[in-house]
Amino acid sequence: MSLVSPASELSLSALLRAPATLVQVARAMVRTLVNRRAAYRVSELPDYLLTDIGLKRDDVHAAMNADWREDPTLRMAISAQKRRAPVRSVRRP
Numbered sequence: 001m002s003l004v005s006p007a008s009e010l011s012l013s014a015l016l017r018a019p020a021t022l023v024q025v026a027r028a029m030v031r032t033l034v035n036r037r038a039a040y041r042v043s044e045l046p047d048y049l050l051t052d053i054g055l056k057r058d059d060v061h062a063a064m065n066a067d068w069r070e071d072p073t074l075r076m077a078i079s080a081q082k083r084r085a086p087v088r089s090v091r092r093p
Contacts, residue, residue, distance in 0.1 A: 032071055039072035040065060054080035 015059040024090075043060045050057060063072035 032069070035071050036068075039076060042073075042076065054083045056083075067084040 003055070031068055039060070042055075043064055047057060050060065055076055056079075063075035066072060066075060
């Protein structure tokens with residue numbers, strides 16, 4: 001006969017995983033804040049430098065005005081990648 005019921009084992013394992021989950025959440029929040037700060041620095045660049053990295057001012061504003069939980073640097077990277085994608089020409093026989 002066990003002194004620990006299955007329900008208490010479940011809650012005990014959940015309690016043991018809670019600190020690891022909290023650490024992951026804290027890391028994600030810090031990473032988002034750091035990336036938001038980097039995006040703010042990118043937003044201060046002049047237009048000709050933004051063009052060099054494949055962004056437009058509108059891309060930066062859209063990324064910065066997104067939800068606070070979204071990573072603005074990821075949105076800017078996606079926008080720049082779309083703009084850099086080569087346009088394939090149609091070969092004629």
